[in-house]
Amino acid sequence: MTQATVASEATREGARGGTGMVRRRRRRRTIAPYLFSAPAILLYLGFTVIPVIYALQSSFFAQRLTGGGVLGIKRTVFVGWGNYLGVFQDASFLSGFGRLAIYGIIAVPLTLGLALLFALLLDAPGARIRGFSRTMIFIPYAVPGVVAALMWGFMYLPSTSPFSYVTRQLGLGSIPFLEPHGLFGALANISIWGGVGFNMLIIYTSLQSIPDELIEAARLDGANEVQIALRVKVPLVGPALVLTSIFGLLGALQLYGEPTMLKPLTNSISDTWAPLMTIYRDAFTLDNLPAAAAASMVLAVGTAVVSLAVLAIVRALTRRNNA
Amino acid sequence: MRHTKVLTAAIAVVLGAIGITGCSSSGSSATGKVTLNYWAWAPGSAQEVADFNKTHTDIQVNYTNAGGGPQSSAKLLTATRAGNAPDLSLVENTSLPRMVVAGAPLDITKYVKDVKNNFSQGSWSQTTFSGQTFGIPQDVGPMALLYRKDVFAKYGLSAPKTWQDWRNDAATIKAKDPKLIMASLSTDGWGWYAAVAAQAGDNWWTVKKDGSWNVNIDGKGSRDVMSFFEGMYNEHLIAADPILSPTYNQQLNDGTMLSWPSAVWAPGVIEGVAPSTNGKWALAPLPRWNADDPTVSFQGGSSVIVVKTTKHPEQAAEFAKWLNASATGANLILNVQNGYPAALSGQQAAAQQKPPALMPQQTDYYSIVQQIDKHTSAVTWGPDTDIAASAFTDAMNAAVQNHTSWAGALTATQKAVVADMKKQGFKVTEGQG
């Protein structure tokens, strides 16, 4: 059968409202999607749903001492909302959110801003050595967090930093990368360095899909490149920007790797510098999974609220722009 | 159809890989040979295990490097709870009470009666609680001072006898060369501070006669100790950088750091980081608070435990005894692991040893160590040293950053430790006890 005859037969069937035979075939076909998604569903159930339920359940229990003697043995005991109360009374956990806010305000806009800037520059007519720059900016994506933290650790430490070396020669002293006030920028820098390339490519490929006619029309109207970039290109890659913002936000809220890797190098980072570090410490170092689980639930709810808020704001803004 | 072939090939690769990777090693074979799993991190452990396997046909040991002390303790607890633990593990002495409370080590009192006398009272007390023995000590760290003898000689100084002497020496050298620092005491050195406070007479944890605990982290003796070192820090005589960070290592290498008050296992560490300084260091007894009292504590030290979930407790105990209590084992600990054996026979053998590579010129190194060891007392570690470590480090970081009182860190630590012990269900009292 040719495509045309198939199509016309299908429309004839559809026009008649479908025959019984088609309906039967459609019913048989309904198991197919379940079979295709079965591996994903099973893995998801096994490695996400069940662990979440397990963690949630354990957040209502705790380890308490039983047995006499100097060193008794710990047993699991139901404590209701005790762990959650503990979370909200834990000053260091809560202050971690404050530090996250400062870190996030630096890291997320800068990552996206630079990614957008580089993407626009790559798209601008007249930029040279595009391929080289694009590749080099993407390279940090290929570097694992452990290695990145090691690299930047050496770049930050006064004794081994080439930057501090230069400023010392100029008589300005070492750059306080790892001092408490410099720390936010230093940590943000590591994640900006690692994230710009990937986000840049997402925005860049989105830019490629803008029809040339739109750009040419704007040029005809006499707009220069900067105006074209701001008025034409940026709005059209809006969806990509929203996506990268959400991911950036999620990444910032779940900050863990960079402060943990830099911790052995400086006195400015505590065990509880970021909320997820507190959760890790509770779960592993202190062998207190219930407390960690309770804190995680709080963090997850907070993350959900923030993400939904951002999406709602974006939706409201676009509606206002379109109206 | 090309795509089908690719698809089939891909699925085959995945299934094949799953088949291969699903294998794991296990327990005992039909011939009665027992296989044990042993977790440790000390350098040279692999060779120790290999030597054991060569000479024992009925027991074979698989060695796994489970990461440094704190990491492997955390993993051990999780693994025990999951039913996945090894048969034996090396455990830091500071973590052992905590592990006993968590239910990980097996009570091996009946298996080790025969080797008890090969250990000093102090060493044995690190693994025995209420008459039950939970591990065999492997290495101990009698505290001592490592110092740059060449620099001291240059300024006409000899090894300091008391802490005040040490401070005075630091001031003297500082006046002549401001770049140099006497030492760097890192903020996560809670175990070191506890040991030095014990030297001053304040024990952070003690067990009372009725089996309850007394926590005295914030006592006057400890506070004086902290203030003493804080004073030195404020006068730039010492630093407080994280231990063995690149900055620390650089200071060791270029001769900026003049001493390291630590323990007898330290030479190997310095040599690993700064081999160019070989021949310039020397060992001396740790400075004292009281010129007449030579007692020092242990710093660090580890033991081997048999994990409760093991299926072969007797064989496991046998390996632990061979490694930690026999002459061959102690020899390996000394030479391959660069540790100071807890076993008395090992310490005797050590006296015949050549000095470590860091101080080849100090031929009486090990006899000094033996002298030091005669006057050691063991520190009692509490059941929540992990909380202490975390609270102390965070509080000290804040104190150093904000230039506030170091003794305040003790208060914060005391508060966290007592609150945690009470929450866990221990009977706790506070104060000088």
Next chain:
Amino acid sequence: MSAITTRRSSTTGRSHLQTDRAKVLPTLILLIGAFYCLIPVAWVFIAATKAPAELFSSFTLSPGSGLVANLRSLFTYGGGTYGLWAANSLLYAGVGGIASTLVSTAAGYALAKFQFAGSRIFFGALLAGLLIPGITLAIPQYMLLSDLHLAGTRLSVLLPCIISPFGIYLCRVQANGAIAQEALEAARIDGASEWRIFRSIALPLMVPGMVTVFLLQFVGIWNNFLLPYIMLSDQRTFPLTVGLSQLLNQGSASPALYSVALIGAAVAILPLIALVLFLQRFWRLDLISGGVKG
């Protein structure tokens, strides 16, 4: 087109200057960006050439003399453990990537091309799963795998890596965009089975997306630290990330093996950099942003 350009170039002087500036400024900024991204990587390679004694005593950016010696100590460390780590990374990333791609493709196809009960819930749940930090899931996952007697084996790292919400999302976008519903319907009317339709119509059209998902998963799994760190205790099963971390965190009683770690890091990032450099054209990241419009 040409009319416009000639019109542009006919206006003298000012537009020429504008064109020159238009070339220099973007190029300069891009160069600075490239330089900023490269410096730390360059530093790792330089530091890897320093012998242990030189590492903390020479100027940071000057090359050392210990490259060959470092390479030797790297590959003989622990009796060849580094090679094992590299092989493990390749296994986890390669097999995990393939498996993840297959699973994501099938699921993405189903979500895109079928309306079935629970599809929206499943997809929503997948995205919601991104909210829970991996650390929280890690211990329950460890317990679960222990019950199956798989904890500590290489499978315990492979299996959790296979499920990838982002991969399924990308495949769904690709399926939506590339596969015409009419083609599927036509084949169904022809009497073809769903599996045959998937294999011969859908799959070929989804190949570009599959390659992207594979590359993303490969890099993601290769760089993953936390999951293998928690699941594995035997050094011989570690991937490069966990192995390098162990070299650096020996604890306060033994110095970090900085030299070995640095040369190890340098060697570890080479394959991924090669991957990025040579397979760039296969990265169809327009799928990611394309999906948002849809």
